[in-house]
Amino acid sequence: MADNVLMNTSEQLRSIFEQLNGRIEELNQNRHVERGPIIAKADVKLLGQMSLLANQKVSLLLSLAQTADLDALLDMDSAVKKELNIILKKHGLIYDEDSPKVWQPEGTRFDLLFDLKNVHVTAMDPESVLVSKAVKAPEKNRQLIREAIYSAKFPTLIDRIESNHGNLEFFAKG
Amino acid sequence: MNRNELVKQIRRQAEKDKRNRKNPRYLQVMGFLVAKGFLKTNQPIQRLPNQKIHLLDAIWAGQNVEPRILEVLPAAVLRLPNHFDLNAAEHPDLFAAVAKLKKREEGKPLWGIPFEKYKVWIHLTLPDRRMKELSERRVTKTFRFTPQFITLLRKRSKQLGCSETETLERALKSDG
Numbered sequence: 049m050a051d052n053v054l055m056n057t058s059e060q061l062r063s064i065f066e067q068l069n070g071r072i073e074e075l076n077q078n079r080h081v082e083r084g085p086i087i088a089k090a091d092v093k094l095l096g097q098m099s100l101l102a103n104q105k106v107s108l109l110l111s112l113a114q115t116a117d118l119d120a121l122l123d124m125d126s127a128v129k130k131e132l133n134i135i136l137k138k139h140g141l142i143y144d145e146d147s148p149k150v151w152q153p154e155g156t157r158f159d160l161l162f163d164l165k166n167v168h169v170t171a172m173d174p175e176s177v178l179v180s181k182a183v184k185a186p187e188k189n190r191q192l193i194r195e196a197i198y199s200a201k202f203p204t205l206i207d208r209i210e211s212n213h214g215n216l217e218f219f220a221k222g
Numbered sequence: 223m224n225r226n227e228l229v230k231q232i233r234r235q236a237e238k239d240k241r242n243r244k245n246p247r248y249l250q251v252m253g254f255l256v257a258k259g260f261l262k263t264n265q266p267i268q269r270l271p272n273q274k275i276h277l278l279d280a281i282w283a284g285q286n287v288e289p290r291i292l293e294v295l296p297a298a299v300l301r302l303p304n305h306f307d308l309n310a311a312e313h314p315d316l317f318a319a320v321a322k323l324k325k326r327e328e329g330k331p332l333w334g335i336p337f338e339k340y341k342v343w344i345h346l347t348l349p350d351r352r353m354k355e356l357s358e359r360r361v362t363k364t365f366r367f368t369p370q371f372i373t374l375l376r377k378r379s380k381q382l383g384c385s386e387t388e389t390l391e392r393a394l395k396s397d398g
Contacts, residue, residue, distance in 0.1 A: 057262070057264070101262075101264060107264050110264075111243060111263070111264070111265050112263065112264045112265075113252070113261055113262065113263045113265075113288045113290050113291075114261065114262045114263070114290070115260070115261060115290050115293055115294060115343070116259070116260070116261075116262070116343075116346050117342070137347050138347070140259050140346065140347050140348065140349060142342060142345065142346060187289065187334060188289045188290070188293075189289075190289070191236075191239045191287065191288070191289075194232050194233075194235050194236040194239055195236050195239065195240075197229065197232050197233070197236065198232070198233050198236035198237075206225075206229065216225070216228050216229075216232070217223065217228060219232050219235070220223070220228050220231035220232050220235060221235070222235060222238070
């Protein structure tokens with residue numbers, strides 16, 4: 049069952065960005081006809097829960113629940129963002145406009161998910177997502193952080209929470 | 223408490239969380255919200271689209287197992303009222319929040335969640351297409367037309383091959 053859901057998340061992301069890739073291709077063809085400037089390759093950096101779900105190992109390790117928002121840093125033409133919002137809506141998702149406010153702890157890296165002709169998609173590394181959640185949104189992620197610590201699969205998670213002034217005692221409370 | 227003791231305590235709490243994730247109250251609420259498209263999970267869970275939800279159970283599950291339940295709960299109650307036992311006396315804050323969402327007025331934070339954060343879910347496209355978002359829902363409105371106008375409207379809607387409501391909407395849109 050977990051495999052199915054995991055496959056669905058990965059498949060859903062692939063489907064979303066392949067559709068976006070196709071739409072950019074169409075927009076570029078129109079611009080070519082109109083002799084307008086070609087749209088630059090779009091860059092998407094997935095953050096938060098979606099980046100955890102997109103990671104196969106982590107998704108098998110942690111119990112993840114997700115609201116239907118997509119947290120991501122977008123570097124793209126405004127026409128492309130409009131297309132992305134339309135595609136997301138069809139997939140029952142909403143882009144979170146507060147995404148640029150997501151804090152990235154020192155040492156954050158982005159792992160490649162898809163490199164399509166017109167769209168480049170990466171995801172924030174899982175441990176950094178967990179540190180970010182533990183420090184900036186502990187209330188909403190109390191059980192998730194406890195489960196991650198319990199798993200002992202994130203070797204520097206506790207150190208990074210403490211070095212970024214996170215409150216470990218908060219997670220020890222019921 | 224030193225770090226080793228803290229980690230031990232966190233591990234004990236994590237074991238309690240694991241037991242809570244098997245609690246029927248959580249499974250029912252999560253099964254319902256996943257089935258309706260408000261939440262997703264990577265865990266095996268039975269989808270329960272017809273489940274009636276006791277709000278006390280939903281709030282317990284949100285406060286003890288999965289906080290994201292609380293984030294979508296006001297919108298779920300607004301959009302699927304027949305599935306919840308909302309009562310102003312028992313849940314005054316939730317009742318007020320749902321009323322504000324319904325009237326499209328600014329509301330207060332609920333369970334520490336800012337109004338803006340729980341408001342967005344009233345616009346979510348749900349897998350069950352019968353559940354339209356509020357802005358897409360049709361509202362009944364009564365007009366009194368002359369018999370001549372009604373004859374004209376019927377004739378025009380036949381020509382266009384659409385309903386009389388749609389004919390009026392088209393006429394207004396092309397006018398504006």
